Amino acid sequence: MKVKLSSFLQPAAFFLLAILLLQAGCIEVDNRFSGLPPGVWRGVLELEPKMVTPNPKGEPLPEKLGLSFEEVTNGELPFNFEVVYTDDTTFHLEIMNGEERIVVKDITIGLDRATAKDTIVINFPVYDSYLRAIYEENIMEGEWVVNNRGEAYSIPFVAQHGKGHRFTTLRKTPAADLSGKWAATFAVESKDEAPYPAVAELAQDGNHLTGTFLTETGDYRFLEGTVQDNKVYLSCFDGAHAFLFEARIQEDGSLLGSFRSGKHYRTLWTAKKDEGAALTDPDELTLLKPGYESIDFSFPGPDGKVLSLDNPRFQGKAVIVQLLGTWCPNCRDEALFLKAFLEQHPEYPLEVVGLAFERYREKDKAFNAIRRFQENLQPGYPILLAGFDDKSEAAQALPMLGQVRAFPTMIILDQEHKVQRIHTGFNGPATSAFQAFSEDFESFIANLLQ
Template sequence: MDMASALASLSRLQHPFSRQRSGWLLAGTLALGAIPALAQSTSGVDGVWSGTAQSNGQQVPLKLEIHGEGDHLQAALLNGKQRSASSSGSYTDGHLALQFDYYANSIDASLKDGTLTGTFSSRGRSIPFTAQRNTKAEPSSPNPVNIGGDWEVEVKSSKNESAWTLHVKQSGPNVEAVIQRIDGDTGSLFGEWRNGQYEVSHFTAAGPSYAVLRPQADGTLQLVTPAHGGTTQTWTARRPQQARAAGLASPDDPLQHTRLSNPSQPLAFSGKTLDGKTISNTDPDFKGKVVIVSIGGSWCPNCHDEAPLLESLYRKYHDRGLDIVELSFEEENQLANPTRLRAMIQQLGLTYQVLLTGTPDQLNEKITGVEHLDSWPTTFFIGRDGRVKAIHTGFAGPATGDAHRDLEKETDALVKKLLS
């Protein structure tokens, strides 16, 4: 197989890993390595491009791998070993156009004098960036401080949380961090030790995320995140044992955050399939079955992360009486023409039912009788008697490591128990 064929196969096999968060947006990306053959190419726009994007007043690293020419272009945003592959792309007369249909985002750029200049367009906003081919990374600073392990971030969030969890993996001056909240996680943020701190970030098909981790003399860690208007917010992170000694609350239990106002009442829902058929909880097809109802949207990266687990459960247990329904809340233009949702379904190979239910601001109007319904996704587990047996708020994605693997095992065990 020649290199072009090998790269095409690799692009098809890789699963995009991407994130942009509801509630508050971090920003950023770093990436490691590239395929040598691409790095050596200087024709057209082939190669690995490194640069920065301007987002929320921050310079966010961006790394983009491109291969091909004309209308047969393949590209991917690189973050560590993770790739966010483009759905399609073209390069003609110095103009680059890339589409990431599964998030309805795009890159539009021009190549002039060795510099790629353009914008990343995402949900009504445009993020400018510049990049150059095959640039060398700035070296890290000496004597990196060890921050590896778990931390708890003291917060007062809009979802009534008192703490988030910060997971950090470290290898010398390099770190991979992820912030886990009740509604999900930021995805992997990559960074290096420079000038007394770790700037961690990613730039994926969903957009940029960025934060600063700054070790303190008292053993705590400052977490600095972008805020509206180009300002920043600063939080204090402590080791779990430090947080307990200080009398601080633990992160919320995702099985206790959301609950029914009346547990004896069934979860009422209704939506339309992409073919226009109305489906509701009262349909005879659901009678006597175990049903998972997940509330999400194709704009939601945590929902993209949850979908493969739901699909694996559906394929494993559907013949034993499991049904799965995704209630998708989309913006007005996507409700009228759900191209992003269709692309997400195709990208992830989903075969369970996905229903268009309303716009995100209609969540509590469409789903009634539920307290603290404020996170995407929120997943309801319904027994064969039609009653809700468990509600899980948010989703711990692959970036959270052990938390993700534990959640997969616990969810599988819960479904088996309900089916029995």
């Protein structure tokens, strides 16, 4: 039912609304109606508090290396979205990151009893996160909340209607054209983690910059930003991750920058132009322990039923075992890839099963996360709860593996259930590697099933 409430609620309607409120400070959740102006909006996640506090190890990271970013406000992660109406009362959001458009339809608007102001909740059900904001005319102000990171994980959020730029409206002449491949290293000068390699794939058109970073565990999504003089800015927001890259073009043409993931992770990175830049073969990163030819598993699904590799549904069939987390966008990309492959090849004696490692230790919450993932993606294969989101615990759950380096990891078994390939990470449609992997995967499975 489509319901549109005016800002002047009749007493009876207000009484009914109050009954439906779940608790003080909650909004009415059943009636969805139009309210946001259509068109482009500019959203900002405020990673830095208004009163900037130095980090425990010294000065804030950019200042430490003399990286000043005067074109933008420190700690602001911008993204763009469009409000699209399908009729007079029904609308959805489309979050824009480069070529990617993420459609979000789970939107609720109502009167917040605690503030007596119109409030909107934009849910990302697959990732168990949401944007909640008070809105007045052309402005929204609130927070982004990620439930599976704990009750305290939220980041202030603001948005303005009619603002089409991402980082800045400035048009400073770029100091260089960054288009091409770059050999990058993250976590440089870090005392907390070992440096790790990456390959940047960038495309620049004037001031406009798009691209991504490929790592050995997956890619950093569709990034979009700008080059202003010798400063570089890229960002991505997809409901699960909030990535902010800032860098300076050095005199020798290399890049030196800062990378933030939400408010919980921050590190330095460097990059040098290198069209031959490459990473370790993803089929060589995760291996079976000596003496093993196969794997074994026995885990419950959301329905409570335990599924094992010796189940009749798997007999005589090749099996793809996907290690994933429903909180992981790269896992989502891989799940959609596998879903499409199964739909294209119904004749193949092939099964897929997902082993989920979730960010909830409480089983009921973990099962709910899996249900949401299945309901939204409809992957066409079962997903079982294998454990908690911890790579060492994942290795214990599958002790025949030498280690678990990444979510996702794809283990391909032949029809006798011997391991033929283990593919670590997933470089999705934001990368140049995606098409090549798709073609190789198609050929590999065809040969496996001959």
